[in-house]
Amino acid sequence: xxxxxxxxxxxxxxxxxxxxSVSEEQIIRFAKEWDPQPFHTDVEAASRHELGxxxxxxxxxxxxxxxxxxxxxxxAASNVAGAGLDNLRWSRPVRPGDTLHVEIETxxxxxxxxxxxxxxxxxxxxxxNQHGEPVLEFDLVHICRRRPTALAEAGE
Amino acid sequence: xxxxxxxxxxxxxxxxxxxxSVSEEQIIRFAKEWDPQPFHTDVEAASRHELGxxxxxxxxxxxxxxxxxxxxxxxAASNVAGAGLDNLRWSRPVRPGDTLHVEIETxxxxxxxxxxxxxxxxxxxxxxNQHGEPVLEFDLVHICRRRPTALAEAGE
Numbered sequence: 629x630x631x632x633x634x635x636x637x638x639x640x641x642x643x644x645x646x647x648x649s650v651s652e653e654q655i656i657r658f659a660k661e662w663d664p665q666p667f668h669t670d671v672e673a674a675s676r677h678e679l680g681x682x683x684x685x686x687x688x689x690x691x692x693x694x695x696x697x698x699x700x701x702x703x704a705a706s707n708v709a710g711a712g713l714d715n716l717r718w719s720r721p722v723r724p725g726d727t728l729h730v731e732i733e734t735x736x737x738x739x740x741x742x743x744x745x746x747x748x749x750x751x752x753x754x755x756x757n758q759h760g761e762p763v764l765e766f767d768l769v770h771i772c773r774r775r776p777t778a779l780a781e782a783g784e
Numbered sequence: 785x786x787x788x789x790x791x792x793x794x795x796x797x798x799x800x801x802x803x804x805s806v807s808e809e810q811i812i813r814f815a816k817e818w819d820p821q822p823f824h825t826d827v828e829a830a831s832r833h834e835l836g837x838x839x840x841x842x843x844x845x846x847x848x849x850x851x852x853x854x855x856x857x858x859x860a861a862s863n864v865a866g867a868g869l870d871n872l873r874w875s876r877p878v879r880p881g882d883t884l885h886v887e888i889e890t891x892x893x894x895x896x897x898x899x900x901x902x903x904x905x906x907x908x909x910x911x912x913n914q915h916g917e918p919v920l921e922f923d924l925v926h927i928c929r930r931r932p933t934a935l936a937e938a939g940e
Contacts (some may be wrong), residue, residue: 658839659923662847664854665863678864686866687850691843693841707821707862708834710842713872713922 633706633775634747637737645696645730648760650684652724658688683721689728689764690716693755696730702737706772708746720757727758735767746773789862789931790903793893801852801886803914806840808880816846837875845884845920846872849911852886862928864902872922874914883914892922902929 630708652671659668663685666673674682697703722728749772755764810829815824819841822829830838853859878884891908905928911920 629857661851663850665859667865685850686848687843690846694819694841695817703821709823710874712874714870716867716869768796 629700629702630703633701633773634737634739634749634772637734637749637772639734639737641733641734643697643702645698647727647729648692648696649727650680650688650692650722650724654683655684655688655722655724658684658691663687674686679721680749681723683723686718686764689722689755690766692728693730693753693764696728697732697753701736702732702768703772706774708771708773711748711769711771713769714767716722716764718764719762722757722763726763728755728763730755740771744774746771748772785837785856786857786860787857790893790895790905790928791930793890793905793928795890795893796805797849797890799853799858799888801856801888803883803885804848804852805883806844806848806878806880808838811838811840811878811880814847815841817842821860833865835877835891837879839879840882842874842920845874845878846910846922849886849909849920852884853888853909854889858888859926861926863931864927867904867925869925870923872920874920875918876915876921882919883912884919886911896927902927904928 650706656671657671659665665685667677667679667683668674668685668688671682698757716760731754733752734749735752737747749770750767752767753765754762757763812825815821821841823833823835823839824830824841824844838870879880887910889908892907892910893903894906895903905926906923907926908923910918913919
C-alpha cells in the first residue's frame with residue numbers, strides 16, 4: 629500500500645491492521661519510561677487499584693495503535709505529518725496478555741486551501757482487544773501529499 | 785504535592801514542570817519502536833522532508849509531557865485514570881537539542897454525578913521549547929479521588 633496519495637483516500641474506506649499482544653513486562657517497561665504511575669508499573673500496587681490489576685498506560689496503547697497502522701504502509705508515501713488529534717477516549721483497560729488490532733476508517737478528505745500539493749485526511753481509529761471490545765478511539769487528521777505525477781500534469 | 789485530592793484542584797491554577805532536553809538518539813530510538821516513519825528515524829531521509837530535518841514523533845513529545853507532569857506528583861494521590869484527551873495540536877516540530885517543559889492549567893473541576901468519591905479535573909497542557917514556543921497543546925480530563933478523610937466525615 630505504498631502507493632496511496634491524497635487522491636487515493638476515500639471516505640468510508642476501512643483499514644484493518646495486524647494484531648499484537650501486550651505483555652506485563654512491556655506494560656511496566658513502557659510506563660516506567662513515559663507514564664510512571666503505580667497502577668502501570670507495579671503489579672502489587674495495581675492489585676489494590678479499583679480497576680483490579682495492572683493495565684497499560686493509555687500512551688502505550690496509543691503507541692501500539694500508531695505502529696500497527698504505520699506498518700500497513702497506507703501512509704508511507706504521502707504522510708507529511710499529523711495535524712491534530714481529537715475525541716480520544718480510553719474505553720477499557722488493556723491488560724497483560726491482551727491482543728490488540730486497529731480498525732481505521734477514512735472520515736473526511738479535504739484539499740488544502742493554501743497548498744495545492746496536499747490535503748487533509750481525517751481518520752477515525754478504533755483499537756480493539758481480542759474480544760472485539762474497543763479499548764481506545766480517536767480521530768486523527770493526517771496531512772497527505774498528492775501524487776507527484778498528478779502535480780506535473782497540472783503544470784505545478 | 786502528593787496531597788492533592790479532587791477538592792484541592794482549582795480552576796485557573798497553573799503548574800509548571802521541570803524541563804528536559806531531547807537528543808537525536810532518543811528521537812530515533814522512540815520512533816523506531818512506536819512511530820517508524822523515515823522523518824523520525826533516519827537523519828538522511830529527514831533532511832529531504834519539507835520540515836527540514838529530523839523531528840520527534842508527536843507521540844514522543846506527548847510521552848515527555850506526561851512524564852514531566854507525573855514527576856511533579858500533583859496527580860500522585862488522586863488520579864484514577866485519564867478519561868479522555870481532546871484538541872491535541874502539534875504546533876511546531878521538536879528538534880534534536882530542544883529543551884521542553886510543560887505548563888498545565890486546571891480549566892474545569894466537576895464532581896461525578898454517579899460516584900460521590902471522585903470528580904473530573906480538566907487540564908489544558910501546553911508543552912513549550914526553550915524559546916517559549918508551544919510545540920504541543922491538548923486538553924486532558926483526569927478522574928480524581930476525593931480525600932479519604934473527607935469521605936469518612938461525610939459518613940461514606
